[in-house]
Amino acid sequence: MDDERVFLEMVAELFSLWSKKTWQIHCVMSADQALEVLRTQKIDLVVVDVNMPVLDGLQLLRILNRRYPDIKKAVITALASEEKRADCLANGAELFIEKPRSADGLKSVFAMLNELIAWTPREGFHGVLRRVGLQDVIQMECLGRNSSVLEVHNTQVRGRIYIEDGRIVHAAVGNDTGEIAFQKLLALSSGEFHLQPFELPPQRTIDGQWEFLLMEAARVRDEVASNPPATAPDDELEKIISAPPEKEPPQILETLICSLQGATLYTANCPNFNSRVTLLRQITLQVEELDKALPLGDFERLELQLPDHHVIAQIKPDRMVFVRVAEEKVKNPKAGRK
Amino acid sequence: MNPDTLNHWLDSCAAAPGMIGGGFRLSDGTCLVKNFNDRWSKEQLEMAVKLLAEGRGLYSNYGFDARWLTWTFAKGEIRVATRPDGLVLALAAEPDSLAAHDFNRLSEEFLAQDFAAG
Numbered sequence: 180m181d182d183e184r185v186f187l188e189m190v191a192e193l194f195s196l197w198s199k200k201t202w203q204i205h206c207v208m209s210a211d212q213a214l215e216v217l218r219t220q221k222i223d224l225v226v227v228d229v230n231m232p233v234l235d236g237l238q239l240l241r242i243l244n245r246r247y248p249d250i251k252k253a254v255i256t257a258l259a260s261e262e263k264r265a266d267c268l269a270n271g272a273e274l275f276i277e278k279p280r281s282a283d284g285l286k287s288v289f290a291m292l293n294e295l296i297a298w299t300p301r302e303g304f305h306g307v308l309r310r311v312g313l314q315d316v317i318q319m320e321c322l323g324r325n326s327s328v329l330e331v332h333n334t335q336v337r338g339r340i341y342i343e344d345g346r347i348v349h350a351a352v353g354n355d356t357g358e359i360a361f362q363k364l365l366a367l368s369s370g371e372f373h374l375q376p377f378e379l380p381p382q383r384t385i386d387g388q389w390e391f392l393l394m395e396a397a398r399v400r401d402e403v404a405s406n407p408p409a410t411a412p413d414d415e416l417e418k419i420i421s422a423p424p425e426k427e428p429p430q431i432l433e434t435l436i437c438s439l440q441g442a443t444l445y446t447a448n449c450p451n452f453n454s455r456v457t458l459l460r461q462i463t464l465q466v467e468e469l470d471k472a473l474p475l476g477d478f479e480r481l482e483l484q485l486p487d488h489h490v491i492a493q494i495k496p497d498r499m500v501f502v503r504v505a506e507e508k509v510k511n512p513k514a515g516r517k
Numbered sequence: 518m519n520p521d522t523l524n525h526w527l528d529s530c531a532a533a534p535g536m537i538g539g540g541f542r543l544s545d546g547t548c549l550v551k552n553f554n555d556r557w558s559k560e561q562l563e564m565a566v567k568l569l570a571e572g573r574g575l576y577s578n579y580g581f582d583a584r585w586l587t588w589t590f591a592k593g594e595i596r597v598a599t600r601p602d603g604l605v606l607a608l609a610a611e612p613d614s615l616a617a618h619d620f621n622r623l624s625e626e627f628l629a630q631d632f633a634a635g
Contacts, residue, residue, distance in 0.1 A: 401613065454579060458575075458576075458579050461575055465568070465572045465575070468568050468572075469565060469568055469569070469588070469595075472561055472564040472565040472568055473557055473561050473562070473564075473565050473593070473609075474557075474592065475588075475590035475591070475592050475593050475595075476590050476591030476592035476593070477590065477591040478588075478589075478590050479589040479590060479591065480589050481586060481587070481588050481589070482586065482587045482589070483576055483581050483583035483586050484583055484584045484585050484586070484587070485581060485582065485583055485584065486584065490581060490583075
């Protein structure tokens, strides 16, 4: 739903093309038309503009959330603000996206919506962003330079992760704070999370790069998954996380995140952007070739082990990621198998 | 390269639980491949070993002279290691299996092994 007819027509045409006509798209220019379509059609996803005349997108969201809680909802707006974003998420939106200004941007929006439609909930997790995993939410918040608080809990623990201007600044769970708390929360195998409007953290305990923090959390989670605990899960997690540090934490030397078309989404210390994008595209081709030879399923990552550092490349449906990390200086002797 | 030594070493890799298969691409372009279960055929593995061996040079062009590469997919992890004499090893294992956890040890062993000896 959008009151800009030209934008609607363009989006409908492109989304239909990119979805290979698997999407049936209904364009409406007002809330009452949207409600009429919802009454007569089976709809999987509603995408609304917030700034609408008469009944605005936020009011429509409230109605949709009440009448159609199971329909996924996304908000797309040219005038994004932190307050508006928090309002939309609190009223049932699963995604809040700034209106793109380029075809590349629109393609990224399509990829995100496509992912939202297709996503099945991570095992045991549900929350405000029900269809998207906890890691993905944190990544989206950081990439979007957003500020928010993620409340995470299950029957045993309750914790909070504070993100300010795209940086993870604090995490707390039980008596733990900082990176240990962050890793504990991301290693939970079940639970619930809610994205809340930002509030100042009681203290600032984390100052690392979010890419590293997510990778380290993924490593801890892998450790937990690959070492089924003989003791209680929390005890095992505690053992893995709190193993005495033997060396310094790894240092991220370079990061690049770009769209599949090569548009920059995020870079840090990337000396040769074009070369990295070309490499990522060639990796994409290799993945396609490998996929023809073996039924390997979804590609997760490629890791290159070099004498003094390692490189991680990921190709996602909507983005490519390249990270170069100084040789793993692990806190836990079990790590570093790759 | 002594084919018996290569065969024997590859067979020893099957011991790790979760190992699906593996193979060598020799410097003359020929392949020696084994599947350790029925999940993937020898033909599929041979095609993958060839692709991986041919593709490994890409990274040197970008200044990344990797000791080894690890491809992680939803249904399998593949380790590719190359020796200075041109012998390429590719091992495929179930994701997060004990075999995948053993990749580093096996790669180190492969890089140090004397495959010319009988």
